[in-house]
Amino acid sequence: MQEKMMEYARLLVEIGVNVQKGQNLVISAPVECADFARMCAKAAYAAGCREVIMNWKDDTLTREKYLHAAEDVFDTVPEWSKHFYNDYAQEGAAFLSISATDPENLLGVDSGRLVRSQRSSGEALKPYYRLQMASGFAWCIASIPIPSWANKVFPGRADAMERLWDAILATVRVNGDGRAVERWRDHLKKLEERRDKLNAYHFASLHYRNSLGTDLVIRLPENHLWAAGGGATKSGQAFIANIPTEEIFTAPLRNGIDGVVYAALPLCHDGNIIDKFHMVVKEGKIVEVHAEKGEETLRSAISVDEGASYFGEVALVPYDSPISNQKILFYHTLFDENASCHLAFGEAYNECIQGGADMTKEELKAQGLNDSITHVDFMVGTKDLSIVGTTHDGQEIPVFVDGNFAF
Amino acid sequence: MQEKMMEYARLLVEIGVNVQKGQNLVISAPVECADFARMCAKAAYAAGCREVIMNWKDDTLTREKYLHAAEDVFDTVPEWSKHFYNDYAQEGAAFLSISATDPENLLGVDSGRLVRSQRSSGEALKPYYRLQMASGFAWCIASIPIPSWANKVFPGRADAMERLWDAILATVRVNGDGRAVERWRDHLKKLEERRDKLNAYHFASLHYRNSLGTDLVIRLPENHLWAAGGGATKSGQAFIANIPTEEIFTAPLRNGIDGVVYAALPLCHDGNIIDKFHMVVKEGKIVEVHAEKGEETLRSAISVDEGASYFGEVALVPYDSPISNQKILFYHTLFDENASCHLAFGEAYNECIQGGADMTKEELKAQGLNDSITHVDFMVGTKDLSIVGTTHDGQEIPVFVDGNFAF
Secondary structure, three states, X not given: OHHHHHHHHHHHHHHHOOOOOOOOEEEEEEHHHHHHHHHHHHHHHHOOOOOEEEEEEOHHHHHHHHHHOOHHHHHOOOHHHHHHHHHHHHHOOEEEEEOOOOOOOOOOOOHHHHHHHHHHHHHHOXXXXXXXXXXXXXXXXXXXXXXXXXXXXXXXXXXXXXXHHHHHHHHOOOOOOOOHHHHHHHHHHHHHHHHHHHHHHOEEEEXXXXXXXXXXXXXXXXXXXXXXXXEEOOOOOEEXXXXXXXXXXXXXXXXXXXXXXXXXXOEEEOOEEEEEEEEEEEOOEEEEEEEEEOHHHHHHHOOOOHHHHOEEEEEEOOOOOOOHHHOOOOOOHHHHHHHOOEEEEEOOXXXXXXXXXXXXXXXXXXXXXXXXOOEEEEEOOOOOOEEEEEEOOOOEEEEEEOOEEOO | OHHHHHHHXXXXXXXXXXXXXXXXXXXXXXXXXXXXXXXXXXXXXXXXOOOEEEEEEOHHHHHHHHHHOOHHHHHOOOHHHHHHHHHHHHHOOEEEEEOOOOOOOOOOOOHHHHHHHHHHHHHXXXXXXXXXXXXXXXXXXXXXXXXXXXXXXXXXXXXXXXXXXXXXXXXOOOOOOOOHHHHHHHHHHHHHHHHHHHHHHOEEEEEEEOOOOOEEEEEOOOOEOOEEOEEEOOOOOEEEOEOOOOOEEEOOXXXXXXXXXXXXXXXXXXXXXXEEEEEEEEOOEEEEEEEEEOHHHHHHHOOOOHHHHOEEEEEEOOOOOOOHHHOOOOOOHHHHHHHOOEEEEEOOOHHHEOOHHHOOHHHHHHOOOOOOOOEEEEEOOOOOOEEEEEEOOOOEEEEEEOOEEOO
């Protein structure tokens, strides 16, 4: 197990953020994940990293804060915190996030505090978030188990932690043979082949339908680009923003989505679970939401700012993907979004438009991309999902048939 | 045990830093101490704290940094870190430090890196350190066990952690009956009675002698004050800087120390152990040091700046104190200094001079107080220590006889 963890740590450092000689690396991790964070730090120093800076997280303390801190805490961001995120982002440090949380850590917390907190950090850390969306620095989100989360995924199992470790290591192609990096290079190549096919079609729109009730037409910007797997910063540092990643994604036309979309899986957002929900969308805007569970959290999420009720991402993942075939509901977007076609409301990625890396916010808007301080993925792929693409000359091309790629 | 830990956490929050309604609390703690840190946070919110801000530490990552980070890391302090310490200090936040470390965590590390790091942080965090020495904010250093440290104190014992917990809880007067705060109020009262007696003598000098070879005369500033136990900020917030505390302390006259002083216990400093050492002092300056172990660490410690080779504190602790009677070598200054008379080289505390709280650095110097970015306590009390005080009219008064107070 120690071997596998080390291989995983090296994978994240070497091709996840691909830390460079002399570069700073910021690692976010829950305190429960200290052993693994230390392995990542060792791997980073071995790769010539200048300094590893830790950004420790703790579910309990986060919950305590949202429950008991003073009101104005949620409307302000201290200077040190602005400098922390914005300065490291602006100097081009690498950011590795070990993301692990109790999916219902913030159950019962005043959702107003969550929204205000997101708004104030969205404003204060704008340079950081902007650079992240524009590939201004190398970043990678990955995950390892913590007990509270593992017990949610495998309730009542004494070996919940081991099972979740096994499940995660399978999704990230780590088996202890030391060849995970090679397997990832192969995997990225395959994703890129599909990405190239999608770009060649140059679709004008996609029509989603399934038996849940989804019937949604998504128009794409004239100059949209599909992206997959690995990206690169402007300065040419390759990185993989999510490990695992199985998706091929682009940006929708901000005002070009109409219809109804049903979630295929629960969504864990802001420490709450949103389940059995659907949305009605008109000219790109979410005009109605219904959820059997967590509706208030969902309403808060789409009201963080104006752009939060418009869409920023369209991502294709086959129903028969290595992650979804495990038939595990991870209660963690990093895994669940890579087990299912998904959409995101909120901010679009610059790389999803031709020349986007060098565009201002205004130019991106002119291209039809959405702007927001938030970006929330939710899963829509089912085993009977059909997606039909329409090209600019009116041809209809099956993209997804019965939940999987048609080509 | 859970009960005792909660009682201890409440003690630290309620009378250690004495957190006020609406006040921020910064908690420093190793990640291994997360459970206890969470208890402190809960106690702080229960007391009306505005926000608990965590400052997590980790021995392994600190060691990795000193071994493998780039050279210039040790000469610079990032903006965010300056803002973190200086801003919270300047707004008058409370600082609680849960101090626990492997006493030899930095064994083998380049001592030049340690010194440079201390110099650059001494410079960058000057507002924070100055305010700390001048009681500009409420602060409290306390401790709980971590495995690496417990195994050093009780080598080869499977129950090392439990033993160290028991030892620490005994020193901090926590037994689970919920009355620790009362016991502490009684204890502080006793220390204050002794402090008042010492102030009444208004000694001109103290003469230390014991069989180890110590023969040292320490002159005291004309306007020196003895302090003990609890202090208070300028704004009147009472706090206890060290829990446990058994000492009564003042500042020596910077240029008024002559003779030889032998350490009575090993000193753990900067992740290294310094043992069996003595110093020769002329007109206040340490002109010679000899150590059987850790001499390089000691030499580095007194060369951080000019004031590091002069003295900043004289502290009296009876040999038969509740801590020393446990006959445990804690390898942690917080405990060992409260088990033995000690001296400190480096900075003096403002409160040790009449009107010191409102004095500038220059005024404090004019009073004879030492100035440095460091402050390192080391233990000199033995069971045969004799201290004779000489008053300004030439009377010789026994202060310590056979290691204990003569009055």
